[in-house]
Amino acid sequence: MGLVLLVVIWLITILSTYFFIAKTWWLPVGASALAPAIDHHFTTTFIVMGIVFVAAQLSLGVLVWMYRDRKDSRKAEYSHGNIKLELVWTVLTAVLFVGLNLMSRDIWASERFRPADPGAVRVEVTGMQFAWYFRYPGPDGTFGATKPELEDASSGGEGALGLDAKDPASKDDVVSGIMVVPVNREIEVILRAHDVIHSFFVPAMRFKQDAVPGLAIHMHFTPTQTGDFEIACAELCGMGHYKMHGILKVVSQDEFDKWLAAREAEKQ
Amino acid sequence: MATHDFAATASHAHAAPQGFIRKYIFSLDHKVIGIQYYLLALTAVFVGMYLSLLMRIHLIWPTASLPLLGEIKPEAYLSLLTIHGTIMVFFVLTTAPQGGFGNYFLPIQIGAPDMAFPVLNMLSFWTTFLAFMVMLASFIVPGGAPLHGWTGYAPMSALQSSGPGEGLGADLWIISIALFCLGALMGALNFITTTLDMRAKGMSLMRMPLTVWAWFITAILGLLAFGVLLSAGVLLLMDRNLGSSFFVPMGTISGQLTGHKGGSPLLWQHLFWFFGHPEVYIAILPAMGLASQLLSVFSRKPIFGYKAMVYAMLSIGFLGFMVWGHHMFMSGMSPYSAFTFSVLTMAIGVPSAIKTFNWLGTLLRGRIRFQSPMLFAIGFVSLFVSGGISGPFLAQPLLDIQLHDTWFVPAHFHLIMGVASIFGIFAATYYWFPKITGRMMNEGMARWHFFISLIGTYAIFMPMHYLGMAGHPRRYSQLTEVAYLHRLIPLQTFMTYAAFITIAGQFIFLFNLIWSLKYGAKAADNPWEATTLEWTTATPPPHDNFGGHTPVVHNGPYEYSVPGAPRDFVMQTDPEVAATH
Numbered sequence: 001m002g003l004v005l006l007v008v009i010w011l012i013t014i015l016s017t018y019f020f021i022a023k024t025w026w027l028p029v030g031a032s033a034l035a036p037a038i039d040h041h042f043t044t045t046f047i048v049m050g051i052v053f054v055a056a057q058l059s060l061g062v063l064v065w066m067y068r069d070r071k072d073s074r075k076a077e078y079s080h081g082n083i084k085l086e087l088v089w090t091v092l093t094a095v096l097f098v099g100l101n102l103m104s105r106d107i108w109a110s111e112r113f114r115p116a117d118p119g120a121v122r123v124e125v126t127g128m129q130f131a132w133y134f135r136y137p138g139p140d141g142t143f144g145a146t147k148p149e150l151e152d153a154s155s156g157g158e159g160a161l162g163l164d165a166k167d168p169a170s171k172d173d174v175v176s177g178i179m180v181v182p183v184n185r186e187i188e189v190i191l192r193a194h195d196v197i198h199s200f201f202v203p204a205m206r207f208k209q210d211a212v213p214g215l216a217i218h219m220h221f222t223p224t225q226t227g228d229f230e231i232a233c234a235e236l237c238g239m240g241h242y243k244m245h246g247i248l249k250v251v252s253q254d255e256f257d258k259w260l261a262a263r264e265a266e267k268q
Numbered sequence: 269m270a271t272h273d274f275a276a277t278a279s280h281a282h283a284a285p286q287g288f289i290r291k292y293i294f295s296l297d298h299k300v301i302g303i304q305y306y307l308l309a310l311t312a313v314f315v316g317m318y319l320s321l322l323m324r325i326h327l328i329w330p331t332a333s334l335p336l337l338g339e340i341k342p343e344a345y346l347s348l349l350t351i352h353g354t355i356m357v358f359f360v361l362t363t364a365p366q367g368g369f370g371n372y373f374l375p376i377q378i379g380a381p382d383m384a385f386p387v388l389n390m391l392s393f394w395t396t397f398l399a400f401m402v403m404l405a406s407f408i409v410p411g412g413a414p415l416h417g418w419t420g421y422a423p424m425s426a427l428q429s430s431g432p433g434e435g436l437g438a439d440l441w442i443i444s445i446a447l448f449c450l451g452a453l454m455g456a457l458n459f460i461t462t463t464l465d466m467r468a469k470g471m472s473l474m475r476m477p478l479t480v481w482a483w484f485i486t487a488i489l490g491l492l493a494f495g496v497l498l499s500a501g502v503l504l505l506m507d508r509n510l511g512s513s514f515f516v517p518m519g520t521i522s523g524q525l526t527g528h529k530g531g532s533p534l535l536w537q538h539l540f541w542f543f544g545h546p547e548v549y550i551a552i553l554p555a556m557g558l559a560s561q562l563l564s565v566f567s568r569k570p571i572f573g574y575k576a577m578v579y580a581m582l583s584i585g586f587l588g589f590m591v592w593g594h595h596m597f598m599s600g601m602s603p604y605s606a607f608t609f610s611v612l613t614m615a616i617g618v619p620s621a622i623k624t625f626n627w628l629g630t631l632l633r634g635r636i637r638f639q640s641p642m643l644f645a646i647g648f649v650s651l652f653v654s655g656g657i658s659g660p661f662l663a664q665p666l667l668d669i670q671l672h673d674t675w676f677v678p679a680h681f682h683l684i685m686g687v688a689s690i691f692g693i694f695a696a697t698y699y700w701f702p703k704i705t706g707r708m709m710n711e712g713m714a715r716w717h718f719f720i721s722l723i724g725t726y727a728i729f730m731p732m733h734y735l736g737m738a739g740h741p742r743r744y745s746q747l748t749e750v751a752y753l754h755r756l757i758p759l760q761t762f763m764t765y766a767a768f769i770t771i772a773g774q775f776i777f778l779f780n781l782i783w784s785l786k787y788g789a790k791a792a793d794n795p796w797e798a799t800t801l802e803w804t805t806a807t808p809p810p811h812d813n814f815g816g817h818t819p820v821v822h823n824g825p826y827e828y829s830v831p832g833a834p835r836d837f838v839m840q841t842d843p844e845v846a847a848t849h
Contacts, residue, residue, distance in 0.1 A: 001638035008719065009650055016654075016730045025734035025759065027670065028752065042667055045660060053657045056624060057650060063631040064646055067567070068638065075836065076829040077633035081573035085629075086622065093621040097614040097660060104666040105607060111666075112603035129430075129522065153523040160523075195521045196424040197533055199598065199673060203739030203752070208669050210599050212533050213423055214517025217600045232750050234598075234673040234741045236417050238424060238431040239343035242744040 002068030009061040013054060020050065031229060031250070032205040033222035037107045039206075045100055116188035116220035121181060121256075124190040126161055127198030127211040128153060130240030132231060133161055136174040136260060143190075144170020151194060174263045180249045182256035183226050191217040199235035202248055210235055223250040284811035294394075296386035297811060301393050302372030303704070308397060309364035312355050313690070314778075315404075317771055319352040324764040328757075330746050343432050345745035346415035350433075351407065353418030354441065357547065358448050359400050361685065364693045365554035366490070367396065367455055370483040373700065374459060376802040377480050379468025379819040381812040384461040388454050395451035402444040406437040414438035417743060419544070422515030422536040423528075426507040429521045439508060442501050449498035452490050459487035468801070470821030474578070475840070477800050477825040478571065481578050482557025485585045489546045489553070492589065497543035500536065507531070537599055541592035549588045551685045552652075553581060555692025556623060559648045561825075562695055563627055565798045566642035567634025568836050570826040572626040580619035580626075587616040597665040598672045606665040613663035620656055624649065635829070635836075639796070640714035644695035647722045648688050654726070655684025658733065673743075676736020679729050687725045694721070694777065701781075702795050706807045707788030713780040717773055724770025731759045797837050800825050804841050 019025065030039055067076075116122075124135040124143060137143045144167040151162035157175045164170055181187045191200055193211040201208040207221045223229075233244035251259070285291045295301060325332060326340040326348075333339050340348070371389065375382055383389045406413040414433040416425040424430045425438060463484040467476075476484075506512040507528070515536040516528035564571040571577060593601060593609030627649050636642065658680040661667050671677065694717075701709050740756055747753045747760065794803035801821070805814050819841050827838035 001643075002636065004719075005638070005643075005646060008722065012650075012723070012726045012730075016726065019730075019734060025738050025756070027737050028739050038666060038670065041664075042661075042670070045664065045667060049657045049660055053653060056628070056653045059628055060631075060646065060650055060653070063628060064636055064638075067631055067634045067636050069568075069635045074635065076568040076635040078570065078829045078831055079572070079633070080570045080826075081576065081626065081629065083573075086573050086576050086625070089625045090618060090622055094615070094618045097617045098611065100660060101611055101614045101664060104664045108603065108607065108664075108666045112606075128520075148518055148520050148525055151520045151523045153520075162520075194519055195526075196427070196430055197421055197599075201673075201739070201741065203670070206670055208598050208672060212600050213519040214531070214533065215600055230750060230752050232739070232741050236346070236415075236421070236424070236743040239346065239415060239745075241346075242342060242746045243749040245750045 002065040006061040006065040009057055013057040013061075017050065017054060020046070028203045030204065030206055031223055031225035031227070032207065033224055034107070034111055035204075035206045035224075041104050041107060044103065048096065048100060115218065117186050120186040120188040120220060122188045122190065123179060123181065124192065125179070125200055125211065126192045126194065127200065127233065127237070127244070128160065128194040129196065129238050130233070130244040131160075131177070132179075132200070132233075132244070132246040133157070134176045134179040135161060136176070138172025138174060138264065140169060140172055142169040144168075144173045148194070172264060172267070174260060174267065176263065178247045178249055179231065180251060180256060180259050181223060182253040183223055183250050185253065186220050186222045189219045189221070191219065196237050197235045198233050198237045198244065201232045201234035202229055203232070204229040205248070208234055223248075226250045226252065294390060296382070296390055298371050298375050298383045298386070298389055299704075299809065301389050302368055302370075304393050305363055305367035305371055305396070306369070308393075308400060309360050309368055309693075312359035312363065312400060314774075316352050316355040316360060317774065319348045319355070321767060321771055323348050323352065324767045326745065327747060328761050328764045330748075342745040343415055344412070346417070346743065347407070347413035347433050347437075349743060350415060350417050350441070351403065351413050354403065354445070356686065357418060357551070358445065359396075359403070361551035361689050362452065362547070363396065365558075365689065365696070366459075366483060366486055366550070367393070369558075369696045369700065370459060370486070370554060371455075372704065373802055374480055374483050375462060375466070376805065376809060376813050377477050377800050378463065378466060378471050379801050379814070379821065380462060380466035381814070381818075383458045384466055385458050389458050392451045392454035392458065395447055395454065399444045399447035399451060402440050402447060406440040406444070409436045409440065411435040411437050414441045419540060420504070420536075422504065422507070422531075422533050423517070423519065423526075426504055426515045426536075427521060427526055428508060429524070429526070439505065442505050442508075446498055446501040446505075449494040449501065452494045453498070456487040456490035456494070459483055460491065463487075468819050468821055474575070475821055475824050477557075478560040478574070478577055478581075479554070479557040481581055482553045485581050486550050486553045489550050489585055489588060493543040493546040493550065496539055500539035500543070504536070534596070534599055534601065537596050538592070541595045542589070544595065545592040546585075546588045548681070548685045549584055551689045553584070555648060555689045556581065558692050558696050558699075559627060559645045559652075560623075560630075561800075562641050562645035562699060563630045563649075564826045564828060565796055566637045566639060566645070567631055568637070568828045569630055569634040570828055572629030572632075573622075574824070574826060576622055577626055580622045583619045584616060587612060587619075591616055594663055594668075597668045603665070610663055610665055614660060617656070617659060617663070624653060624656070639698075640709065640711055640718065641695045641699035641796070643715065643718040644691045644698065647718060648691040648695065650722070651683055651688040651691055651725065654730075655680060655682075655688055659684070670739065671736055673741055674736035675732045675740045675742050678742055679732030679736060682729050682732070683725070687729065691721070697781070699796065700802075701784065702791030703802055703807055703809070705785055705788070706791050707784050708791050708795060709784040709788055710780050713776050717776045717780065720773030720776070721770060724766055724773060727766035728763050728770060731763050735759060797835070799823070799827055799837050799839050801840055804839060
């Protein structure tokens with residue numbers, strides 16, 4: 001039985017580890033300025049915890065096999081433990097865990113402790129059951145007022161957001177069903193939700209943030225590759241949660257300016 | 269007042285009841301109540317497992333028409349998910365290890381004739397039973413069971429109009445949880461008082477088996493955590509039905525104003541997780557205590573570092589109340605708070621690592637007997653390591669950006685608080701079945717059950733990590749809408765097949781349980797040659813546990829292979845060898 005356990009535990013360990021190391025399924029392509037740092041720290045944590053995982057499982061297998069009851073005259077050792085070993089192990093894990101944590105702190109701080117650059121491209125992202133809408137402030141650089149009582153989900157676009165047409169700042173606001181942003185510029189995202197909590201998740205940007213009713217949450221990220229990237233809702237928001245997705249289109253600055261100008265023109 | 273001679277004072281004693289109803293239904297006997305809790309959890313786990321099977325089928329064959337049920341709609345998937353999670357967390361993981369085995373064996377292991385408050389004990393079971401009935405009722409009311417997940421995030425859970433199931437079904441869901449909290453609070457009071465006040469002579473705190481320590485600490489966590497959830501539940505009911513706005517800010521559903529304003533959705537999350545994180549330890553601590561116990565018994569060796577184990581459990585319990593914010597890194601909570609919660613969460617990994625180290629240390633130079641309880645204890649250690657290892661990923665906000673609310677999270681908590689705890693329940697069942705029923709369970713069936721469960725568990729839950737890393741959000745009822753999920757469907761299919769086999773394996777356990785009641789080999793009073801007090805009494809134990817006398821304790825609980833002793837175990841009550849430690 002000891003040998004069977006050893007084989008089963010080892011096989012499970014080796015197979016699980018193989019699929020991680022072979023990267024059969026791994027993090028998606030990273031396309032933001034922060035992605036390499038996150039991925040690097042993920043890999044560091046993965047290696048450290050991977051070693052702990054493999055070492056613990058393999059020793060479990062070896063121990064149960066080596067110290068099986070062999071019906072010989074050997075007695076089990078009478079020992080209540082070893083304080084010195086205990087302390088060494090405790091200090092080691094404490095250093096390891098807190099160390100990992102401190103390593104990631106600076107990256108977290110650089111991402112979340114500071115506001116977006118003043119020159120960032122501002123996009124308001126609003127989640128509602130079960131769609132995302134994206135609003136750009138237009139040439140005046142100011143978002144027009146929105147009012148909950150004006151919201152009309154069925155009309156889509158500006159109506160869905162409840163844009164107040166009487167506010168002069170709203171005249172040049174552009175509302176879109178896809179999110180278009182220029183590459184290599186910082187994007188300031190202002191997250192809102194109308195009804196329940198949604199979560200704005202762009203795996204390729206290593207970006208996720210809940211959109212919470214009653215709050216306007218300011219975040220930022222910098223895309224570094226052009227292309228279309230999927231947006232998914234990551235917080236359970238109701239029966240249509242699985243289909244609340246969208247497209248983030250990262251384009252050159254030129255294309256972005258043209259796209260925005262065209263949308264402005266459509267509106268006038 | 270830590271020790272009493274209960275045979276002399278008999279202040280808590282109550283006569284053995286004669287009628288069927290007082291003996292088996294509204295019983296005051298902690299042993300009967302323990303079995304009642306166990307049977308409730310057993311029913312609940314099969315219900316919960318059936319729901320998970322329906323979910324797995326729906327994910328792979330979304331339009332399949334099932335016998336009796338027809339096609340599972342996307343929203344029904346969310347109802348299944350909500351009730352699966354709630355039933356498993358509350359009515360299985362909290363109920364079986366604590367209410368079931370804790371109730372039955374805590375008094376016996378400390379040498380007491382019953383719990384401190386037998387009537388309260390009975391009430392706590394029947395409140396829990398009622399809670400379970402109310403939970404099941406949410407399925408059959410118009411609109412069905414709620415969609416908001418076991419975490420019930422507001423405002424979705426606070427607004428009747430946020431989706432199907434958010435009407436009466438959601439009210440019943442909240443009422444059920446509130447009732448459960450009441451039952452758990454009564455139970456916690458009982459466990460704490462009993463442990464502190466009713467220990468037999470010589471049963472000092474540091475001679476208590478680690479199972480007793482685990483139940484005791486779990487009870488303290490329950491006392492502090494369930495009260496908060498109960499209050500949060502009441503506030504949520506008021507938001508839903510009385511027009512208050514604790515958790516709901518001004519907003520609209522499909523363009524219609526909800527009429528609420530000024531509430532905070534994050535307040536719900538803080539209250540919920542202030543309960544929710546300690547709850548994780550409420551589920552796993554009894555299994556930790558049990559694994560420690562069994563590894564020592566079946567290795568024929570004292571537990572490695574008894575005191576370290578006690579202090580590790582105490583610090584897990586203490587730190588467990590300071591880490592709830594790690595569920596909220598992406599919620600809009602301050603990033604500074606996130607950092608603090610992160611450091612504390614990493615710190616809680618240290619006592620968990622100490623425990624793992626000590627479990628391995630207990631096996632070292634032992635003489636391991638591979639009987640069924642030991643197989644599951646070894647399986648527990650393996651699962652605890654595998655589930656624990658993903659913790660430090662999720663505990664770092666930086667990595668949580670990618671992993672939060674993906675399948676990586678269910679992978680983590682299913683392994684560690686789900687299946688590891690359930691392995692604890694299995695181990696406890698095989699271990700104590702002989703004492704409770706007087707018969708042994710069948711070892712051959714137990715081995716099949718063990719290997720199918722262990723391999724099956726890994727086959728189901730290991731791939732969830734890969735899904736999460738690839739950015740697969742959890743709680744998606746269909747995998748076809750988001751393009752990048754398509755390539756992950758084969759993994760999902762594999763997991764569904766693995767679930768079929770693993771669930772089939774559980775029927776071996778159920779069959780063994782029923783078959784052994786009648787056909788199991790007759791059990792001796794101490795079949796495992798263990799040292800704790802339950803093995804000193806008759807099988808099954810009499811109404812007052814020790815047949816009129818109160819045991820006197822002379823030894824610690826883990827005196828195995830003591831040099832010079834006549835046998836390789838020394839009972840806690842054995843005065844002869846007391847001098848050896």
